[in-house]
Amino acid sequence: MVQHSILETLSEPLRKEVLSSLQPLHFEHGRILFRAGDPCQGLPLVLNGTVKVQMTGLSGHSIVLYRMGADDICTLSIGCLMTGDGFRAEAVVEEDAEVFMVPRGLFDRLMDQSADFRLGVMESYGRRLNDLMLLVEEVAFRRMDERLAHWLETRAVEGSIRITHQELAVELGTAREVVSRLLKELERQGKLRLSRGCISFVQ
Incomplete structure (x- = not known):
């Protein structure tokens, strides 16, 4: 069975419950997972393949913010789920991908009921935020x-x-x-x- 490491942080009963409620979604190359302005419906967990997250400015120029490969979590979705805001970038499938989509209600419950899940999500968020800070430094100063x-x-x-x-x-x-x-x-x-x-x- 295809799984994701963040789900391994859950207790056995809770993990079984979550896995029984999720089905891998298949997205082909070029598919848009979400666009800027879209409301966040849940947390994508990439099982395999590659998804590119990019932002387009008023000038019309775009920049790649980060990529998600197997076992990655969508940082932008975490922020949107916690703030209630819509997306400010878009996600495009680069290589055919399978994704678990954790609905907002289930995400909120897991964050509330599992300290290890909550820690894993925040650690992933922190690592990606550090990468984005390095990107800002590159763009601004080099x-x-x-x-x-x-x-x-x-x-x-x-x-x-x-x-x-x-x-x-x-x-x-x-x-x-x-x-x-x-x-x-x-x-x-x-x-x-x-x-x-x-x-x-x-x-």
Whole structure:
């Protein structure tokens, strides 16, 4: 049976009750789990696959806030469930995913009845908040050419990356034109080669 580690924090009777009430939901690549402005219906627990959470500003530019893989919890949903506010970002399935959706009423009951569940949720929230603070620091205080170079360096061992300039712009929270200009300069310097939808690293 596919399970999620946060459910392992529950007592045996409570875990059995929860698992009997939840069914894995399958979402295909490209599916929108929620959009900015939507009310939060529950807490998504990712069992497998990948879900990308991104925000779009008034300028129309988007930035990836974080990704959820197997065994992850949606931090944005935790905040929305606790405050009652709607989402301020959207979640898009990158790789076909299975998800447990814990309804709001059940989430509230588990938070109230299980100290270990509550601690696990808050620890996950704290870790993701720290990651988001690092992202804010990157966006606010590092030049775009430095951020692009760092992003590429962390992936250079792969030899090449299948990604469009627009997708890379979303990763970095900037305009496609900016990314294209910086990539062309790196290509001119002989550090990489560009082809349609692909960046190859020169060793």
